[in-house]
Every structure is written in C-alpha cells, then in structure tokens.
Amino acid sequence: MCLAIPARIVELLPDDQCRVELGGVRKDISLALVDGAAVGDYVIVHVGYALTRLDPEEAAQTLALFAEAGIDPEAAFADDATAAAAAQ
Amino acid sequence: MNTVKPGYVRPLDLRNGRVDLGFGAGGRAMVQLISELFARAFANDYLARSDDGAVLPALGQGERLVMATDAHVVSPLFFPGGDIGSLSVHGTVNDLAVMGARPLYLAASFILEEGYPLADLARIVDSMATAARAAGVMVVTGDTKVVEQGKGDGVFITTTGVGALPAGRDPGGARARPGDVVLLSGRIGDHGMAIMAQRESLAFDSEIVSDSAALNGLVEALYAAVPAEAVRVLRDPTRGGLATTLNEIATQSGVGMELDEAAIPISSQVHAACELLGLDPLYVANEGKLVVLCAPEHAEAALAALRAHPLGAEAARIGAATADPQHFVQIRTGFGGRRMVDWLAGEQLPRIC
Amino acid sequence: MKYVDEFRDGTLAAGLARAIAREADSGRDYAFMEFCGGHTHAISRYGVTDLLPANVRMIHGPGCPVCVLPIGRVDMAIRLALARPEVILCTYGDCLRVPASDGLSLLKAKARGADVRMVYSAADALTLAAREPAREVVFFAIGFETTTPPTALVLRQAAAQGLANFSVICNHVLTPSAISTILESPEVRRLGTVPLDGFIGPAHVSTIIGSQPYEFFAEEYRKPVVIAGFEPLDVMQAIRMLVRQVNEGRAEVENEFARAVVPDGNLKAKTLVAETFELRRSFEWRGLGLVPYSALRIRAALAPWDAEAKFGLDYRPVPDNRACECGAILRGVKKPTDCKLFGTVCTPETPMGSCMVSSEGACAAHYNYGRFRDVPVRVVASSAPPDQETA
Numbered sequence: 075m076c077l078a079i080p081a082r083i084v085e086l087l088p089d090d091q092c093r094v095e096l097g098g099v100r101k102d103i104s105l106a107l108v109d110g111a112a113v114g115d116y117v118i119v120h121v122g123y124a125l126t127r128l129d130p131e132e133a134a135q136t137l138a139l140f141a142e143a144g145i146d147p148e149a150a151f152a153d154d155a156t157a158a159a160a161a162q
Numbered sequence: 163m164n165t166v167k168p169g170y171v172r173p174l175d176l177r178n179g180r181v182d183l184g185f186g187a188g189g190r191a192m193v194q195l196i197s198e199l200f201a202r203a204f205a206n207d208y209l210a211r212s213d214d215g216a217v218l219p220a221l222g223q224g225e226r227l228v229m230a231t232d233a234h235v236v237s238p239l240f241f242p243g244g245d246i247g248s249l250s251v252h253g254t255v256n257d258l259a260v261m262g263a264r265p266l267y268l269a270a271s272f273i274l275e276e277g278y279p280l281a282d283l284a285r286i287v288d289s290m291a292t293a294a295r296a297a298g299v300m301v302v303t304g305d306t307k308v309v310e311q312g313k314g315d316g317v318f319i320t321t322t323g324v325g326a327l328p329a330g331r332d333p334g335g336a337r338a339r340p341g342d343v344v345l346l347s348g349r350i351g352d353h354g355m356a357i358m359a360q361r362e363s364l365a366f367d368s369e370i371v372s373d374s375a376a377l378n379g380l381v382e383a384l385y386a387a388v389p390a391e392a393v394r395v396l397r398d399p400t401r402g403g404l405a406t407t408l409n410e411i412a413t414q415s416g417v418g419m420e421l422d423e424a425a426i427p428i429s430s431q432v433h434a435a436c437e438l439l440g441l442d443p444l445y446v447a448n449e450g451k452l453v454v455l456c457a458p459e460h461a462e463a464a465l466a467a468l469r470a471h472p473l474g475a476e477a478a479r480i481g482a483a484t485a486d487p488q489h490f491v492q493i494r495t496g497f498g499g500r501r502m503v504d505w506l507a508g509e510q511l512p513r514i515c
Numbered sequence: 516m517k518y519v520d521e522f523r524d525g526t527l528a529a530g531l532a533r534a535i536a537r538e539a540d541s542g543r544d545y546a547f548m549e550f551c552g553g554h555t556h557a558i559s560r561y562g563v564t565d566l567l568p569a570n571v572r573m574i575h576g577p578g579c580p581v582c583v584l585p586i587g588r589v590d591m592a593i594r595l596a597l598a599r600p601e602v603i604l605c606t607y608g609d610c611l612r613v614p615a616s617d618g619l620s621l622l623k624a625k626a627r628g629a630d631v632r633m634v635y636s637a638a639d640a641l642t643l644a645a646r647e648p649a650r651e652v653v654f655f656a657i658g659f660e661t662t663t664p665p666t667a668l669v670l671r672q673a674a675a676q677g678l679a680n681f682s683v684i685c686n687h688v689l690t691p692s693a694i695s696t697i698l699e700s701p702e703v704r705r706l707g708t709v710p711l712d713g714f715i716g717p718a719h720v721s722t723i724i725g726s727q728p729y730e731f732f733a734e735e736y737r738k739p740v741v742i743a744g745f746e747p748l749d750v751m752q753a754i755r756m757l758v759r760q761v762n763e764g765r766a767e768v769e770n771e772f773a774r775a776v777v778p779d780g781n782l783k784a785k786t787l788v789a790e791t792f793e794l795r796r797s798f799e800w801r802g803l804g805l806v807p808y809s810a811l812r813i814r815a816a817l818a819p820w821d822a823e824a825k826f827g828l829d830y831r832p833v834p835d836n837r838a839c840e841c842g843a844i845l846r847g848v849k850k851p852t853d854c855k856l857f858g859t860v861c862t863p864e865t866p867m868g869s870c871m872v873s874s875e876g877a878c879a880a881h882y883n884y885g886r887f888r889d890v891p892v893r894v895v896a897s898s899a900p901p902d903q904e905t906a
Binding site: 099 | 438
C-alpha cells in the first residue's frame with residue numbers, strides 16, 4: 075500500500091536527514107526512523123521518510139526465485155534426456 | 163531652472179524598476195513601456211507603426227487562414243528549459259502547426275501585476291522575441307494591462323496567432339481510422355516534471371528540463387515526406403499529457419487505440435521523479451512533442467522524417483488505432499499484461515498510497 | 516532504477532505466469548485477497564490479471580486509507596478550515612479530492628476560501644508552522660502503519676520545539692483489525708462468505724509492523740498469508756506461494772518481501788508510535804462500519820498538538836448512498852460490476868463510496884484500468900433477425 079520506493083543514500087546530512095538518489099533524481103529525506111544507515115545503503119522512502127533499509131542479498135535471492143520459476147521442470151528434464159541421448 | 167533637454171524622456175529603469183499602475187493606464191508610461199520593452203525586443207515594422215492593429219498581407223493562392231489562442235498562467239514564471247514568455251510563443255505556434263498551418267503572426271497581450279520587477283519582465287519579453295524569431299513568426303500587435311498587487315500572479319500572457327494552411331492539408335481529431343499508426347516525436351513528461359520540481363513542497367533535484375519548443379519545423383518536415391492526406395491527426399499533448407490527447411482523438415474519431423508501453427520514450431529521470439511522487443507519466447504535460455496519426459502505408463516514411471529532425475530524434479511508433487465502439491485506449495504494459503489508459507479524473511496530484 | 520526495474524521485468528513475469536499455471540490445480544478455483552491498495556494498483560496498472568490462469572482470482576481488499584476514511588472526518592477538517600481563516604489545513608494529495616458532505620471536498624473548500632495546502636511530507640507541515648507563527652497549521656493525517664511513524668515524529672518535534680501553532684487531526688488506522696473485520700463480520704455471514712483462500716499481505720505496512728502480526732490470522736482462521744513487495748513480480752511470486760500453500764494444505768505466514776520485511780519490523784518506528792498514540796475504542800471505517808480497536812488517537816500528554824482537542828472538533832457520521840455496494844465489495848463478496856451505481860452515477864469523477872474514491876479502491880482501479888474487460892465481445896449483423904446473432 076502506501077507508495078514507497080527504494081532509493082540510494084548518497085549523502086548523510088545533519089538533523090537525521092540524508093540525500094537519496096533514484097534514477098538520477100535526488101531528494102532530501104529523513105532518516106529519523108532508521109538507525110545505522112550509511113552512504114551507499116538503499117532505503118525504502120515513503121512521504122519523505124526512510125522506513126527501513128533494503129537488504130541486497132535478500133533482493134538477489136528473491137530475483138533468483140523469480141528466475142527459477144521460469145524454468146519448467148518437465149522441460150528441463152526433457153532437455154537433459156535429449157542432451158544425454160545426444161551425448162551417446 | 164529647468165536643465166532637462168526638451169524631448170528627453172528618462173528611460174525605463176529595467177534593472178531596478180517595477181511595474182506600476184501607470185504602465186497600463188494608456189498614457190505616456192504605457193507608450194514608453196511598449197516602445198522601450200516590447201517594440202524593441204520584437205523589432206518589426208508592424209509594431210514600429212504603433213497603430214491599434216496590424217494590417218497583414220493576403221495569403222497565398224489556395225491557402226486558408228487559421229487562428230489559435232492560448233492563455234499562459236504558468237507558475238513559476240521561470241523554470242529549467244524556458245519561461246512564460248517562450249512558452250506563450252511555442253504554445254500558440256504549436257496550436258497552429260498541428261492544424262497543418264504555417265504560423266505567421268502573433269498578438270501578445272500581457273496582464274502585469276503591480277510591483278513585478280521590470281528586469282524579470284524584460285527577460286520574459288526577450289525570451290519571447292528569441293522564441294518568435296526561431297519559430298519564424300512575428301509579434302505584430304499586443305496589449306498591456308496592469309492589475310493591483312495581489313490580483314495577478316506576476317505576469318499572465320495570452321497569445322493569439324494566425325497561420326496559413328496550404329491547400330490539401332486537413333489534419334483533424336476526427337480523421338483517424340482503424341489501422342492508423344500512432345507516432346510520438348520524443349520523450350514524455352519533461353515539461354510537467356520540470357515544473358513540479360520547482361514546487362516548494364515537492365522539491366527534488368534533477369537535470370529535468372522543459373521540452374518547450376516550436377513544432378512547426380517538425381510538422382513541415384513531416385509534410386515534406388508523406389502525402390498530405392496520410393497525415394490524419396496532429397496534436398501536441400500538453401495539459402493532461404499523452405493519455406488525454408489520445409483519449410480525445412479516440413473519442414473524436416470513434417476509434418480505439420492499442421499502445422505499446424515499452425515503445426513510449428521517457429527519460430530515466432522523469433520516470434524516477436514520477437515514481438517518487440506517485441504520478442503517471444502518461445498524464446504529465448509536454449510542451450514540445452508531436453503526436454501523429456498516420457496512414458499505415460506511410461508510417462515508415464513519416465517516422466523517418468520525424469527522426470531526421472532535431473526535435474524528433476527519439477520519435478517512435480507507439481501503437482495503432484483500432485476498431486472499438488467503446489473508444490478505449492488500451493496499453494500493453496512492459497510487464498506483459500494489458501490495461502486501459504483512461505481520461506484523467508481531475509488534476510493529477512502526488513499520491514501517498 | 517535499481518531494485519525497481521528488475522522487479523518489473525516482462526520476461527521473468529512470463530516465467531512466473533507459466534509457473535503459476537503449472538502449479539494451480541485445474542480442478543479448483545483459488546480466490547486470494549490483496550489487502551493493500553498499493554497491490555490493487557500494481558495489479559491493475561501492470562495488467563497482472565492477464566498473466567494469471569482463469570481459476571486464480573484476485574479480490575481487492577480495503578487497504579486504502581483514503582478509501583476507508585469516513586466522510587464525517589473530511590467534513591470535520593473542512594468545517595475547521597472554513598470556520599477559521601487563521602487555519603492552514605495541510606494534507607497529502609490523495610485527500611484533496613475526496614468528496615464530503617454538501618458537495619464539498621478539501622479542494623472545493625479551498626475554492627471557497629479555506630486555506631488548504633497539499634504537502635508531500637508531514638515534515639513540510641511542521642516547517643510551515645515554524646515559518647508562519649501567526650497562523651494555525653493543522654495537519655490532516657491519514658494512513659496505515661506505514662504513514663503513522665512520520666506523524667509521530669512531527670508531533671514529538673512540535674512538542675520538543677514548543678511549537679504552539681501546529682496540531683494534527685489523526686485518522687491513522689490499523690491493518691490487522693481490518694483483516695479481522697473482513698474475516699469476522701456478521702455481514703459476511705449474511706452475504707455469504709467468499710471462499711477466500713489466502714491473503715497477500717501489505718508491503719510497506721509490514722516493514723513497520725513486521726511479519727509476526729499476521730501469524731494470528733494464519734493460525735486462527737487457517738488462511739495462508741504471503742507478505743509481498745510492491746512490484747508486480749513480487750505480487751506474482753506471492754500468488755505462486757499462496758497457490759502452493761493451498762495445494763499443500765498449509766496456512767502459514769510467508770515473507771516474499773524479505774528484502775525489506777523482518778519478523779519484528781522496525782522497532783524504532785513501532786516504539787515511537789506506541790509512545791505517541793493510543794488505541795481508539797472504535798472508529799468508523801467507510802464501507803466497513805464501526806471497527807473496534809482499529810484506529811489511533813494522540814495521547815493525552817500531547818493534547819496541545821491534537822487538533823480535535825485543541826479546536827473542540829466533533830465528528831458526525833455520514834452514511835453512504837443506500838445503493839452503494841462498497842461493504843460487500845470490500846469483503847470480496849461482490850465485484851464492482853455487481854454494483855448498480857458503478858460506472859453510471861459512481862465514477863472516479865463523482866465517487867459515491869469508498870471503493871471509487873481513490874485510484875487504489877477496487878472500483879476505481881477497475882474503472883480506470885480494467886473496465887475494457889467488462890465489454891462483451893458480440894458480433895451482431897445489423898439487419899439479421901435476433902436468432903441469427905452470434906454472441
């Protein structure tokens with residue numbers, strides 16, 4: 075719900091603020107809800123506030139799950155069998 | 163003792179002066195404003211005559227007269243890529259150009275707010291003059307009024323233009339047919355987002371620049387490449403964006419449309435800014451883009467002609483008109499599904515959810 | 516845009532579509548509710564429905580804070596802004612066009628002279644108050660748990676700064692209560708419970724509250740919950756995970772949005788909210804009626820910044836049009852097209868009920884993005900007698 079978008083912290087600013095960048099666009103937002111964020115981290119931004127940090131490893135794993143979904147186990151098996159037969 | 167030379171009039175203080183009510187009163191002050199600011203900048207014989215109207219030459223054989231008008235109330239007055247002055251010239255020139263006409267003459271009427279800095283007004287007028295020269299049009303007559311402080315937004319400009327429509331050209335919103343190809347001259351959303359970025363509470367930093375430009379050169383390049391009757395519809399997608407323009411055409415022509423999202427050019431920064439604010443780029447204003455509905459057998463040539471022109475370098479084929487009694491504009495998303503692109507409901511406002 | 520574009524990839528979408536089609540049991544139907552308006556929007560805007568098999572149906576839930584905001588709360592803000600010229604009423608863009616009583620909205624009240632201004636962030640309202648000491652800045656705060664922490668922050672900042680000319684009208688509502696209401700309410704029993712097979716849990720609400728609160732629903736009602744990210748690929752993966760759970764007879768909470776959601780959520784934000792707000796005993800949700808312990812009000816210690824207390828605002832409930840079917844639609848019992856008002860009297864320009872009020876609502880999403888699917892394809896020969904028509 076609540077429209078929120080991942081953006082990269084490019085600069086830390088005083089008063090719990092930071093500058094984030096998304097697709098080349100920069101905006102100053104608040105880090106008051108997130109502790110320990112550093113330049114280079116990605117945060118989820120909602121109404122001018124960072125809600126949480128984004129975990130790059132989890133993101134990569136999720137994308138891998140999507141890719142894995144696209145592989146039809148039946149087809150993969152058939153390909154293996156065909157490949158095995160061709161190698162004979 | 164009076165040491166002022168007879169006939170001497172102190173020039174306007176264009177650096178520190180401000181608009182006052184006298185400038186709109188019709189007296190000497192107004193005449194001075196016109197001659198030192200407007201006539202100097204627009205520099206043509208019509209204005210030099212200082213008559214109430216401009217006597218214009220007759221049109222060529224077979225040409226028809228086209229007229230268009232546009233009021234400009236943009237805020238802020240100055241923005242990346244333009245200002246209210248250049249916008250007012252481009253807006254009316256483009257209205258004429260999408261009628262297929264060659265834009266020729268403009269009238270410009272100004273409503274100035276008391277207290278507005280003359281230096282800024284001079285910038286605006288110079289910008290108009292530059293835009294007019296580049297577009298090949300002349301500002302031949304005009305009007306100035308001044309309203310009390312607080313009753314205006316600095317400057318409002320209304321431009322009215324006339325142009326000549328050559329015989330054989332007849333683009334119109336009702337002329338699209340199923341099968342016609344939809345062409346777009348370039349990236350959407352630049353102008354609207356350039357303005358948004360200036361709004362105090364939405365402020366973001368970017369390199370987004372308004373695409374405000376005169377389209378008549380691009381239109382002429384198109385007509386040079388394809389037969390006139392192949393150009394069914396010409397529009398510039400201003401307020402309400404591409405989506406609104408295409409819905410208007412669909413309704414007027416009684417057709418549907420199918421678009422390909424992946425084919426619609428958009429800059430990554432405009433895309434990102436829209437994501438950040440929860441806006442749909444299809445509804446964001448443009449001020450220098452052309453939409454063409456073209457007969458399919460000439461679409462290739464039309465696209466090539468657009469791409470060969472500097473303003474059309476990123477032109478793309480974005481879809482086609484269809485037979486649809488509901489006149490829906492549909493789009494195939496980059497994701498693979500389909501959805502409608504409906505009319506804009508009210509003004510587009512940034513969302514939180 | 517990193518972490519955005521990859522989650523919208525069309526090729527991966529096709530792969531996920533094939534996977535769902537493979538895994539869905541063709542002998543049964545699946546009905547999943549996406550609770551959150553943002554997911555409704557993603558499904559509509561990307562045309563996700565086209566990539567799902569016919570036996571997997573998505574039902575749009577009430578998770579749009581604008582949609583469920585009762586007319587009476589908007590009336591309260593409008594009355595305040597019109598009655599007191601010193602008030603600057605600030606709110607998010609989403610609220611400005613919500614139609615309230617007497618043909619007014621906040622935007623229309625502005626046209627009548629009320630000083631109503633849109634802000635992108637609660638912080639902007641606070642800054643405005645600091646800049647305009649002679650005016651009273653009132654922030655009309657809406658939103659689920661995602662949007663509540665920012666309001667908590669500005670309230671605390673206003674208190675810390677002793678800013679006397681800033682206050683908040685708090686309309687924050689809670690997600691778990693809404694889910695309970697859908698599953699529990701007597702109306703559902705009257706209208707007939709939809710065989711809801713599972714939920715797609717909200718994305719950003721969950722970054723704050725974590726995945727833990729949903730375990731109650733999974734256990735108590737034996738319904739699987741998959742928390743999904745905001746992008747269309749997230750939604751499809753979540754649907755796939757739900758299909759699997761249903762096939763395997765499981766009712767667990769799974770977290771597809773692992774890149775941003777952890778079981779405990781954002782402790783700092785949760786603590787801040789708990790210190791700033793307390794539960795209202797009940798609160799009216801448009802379309803759902805009174806829901807107990809579903810909304811927040813500002814704690815007594817912060818009363819000087821609570822606009823309801825400060826200005827003595829009173830709430831008067833306003834019923835919806837009697838033909839409005841939002842209640843049933845929000846519970847997934849009816850579809851937008853089942854409502855007599857849909858598309859005729861009730862459109863995004865003239866919304867009659869909560870489902871049409873913002874583009875996240877089920878009816879608005881369908882109207883804006885999907886109503887082309889409602890039109891039946893009929894080939895009719897104009898001069899042929901009726902029995903020769905092919906439908």
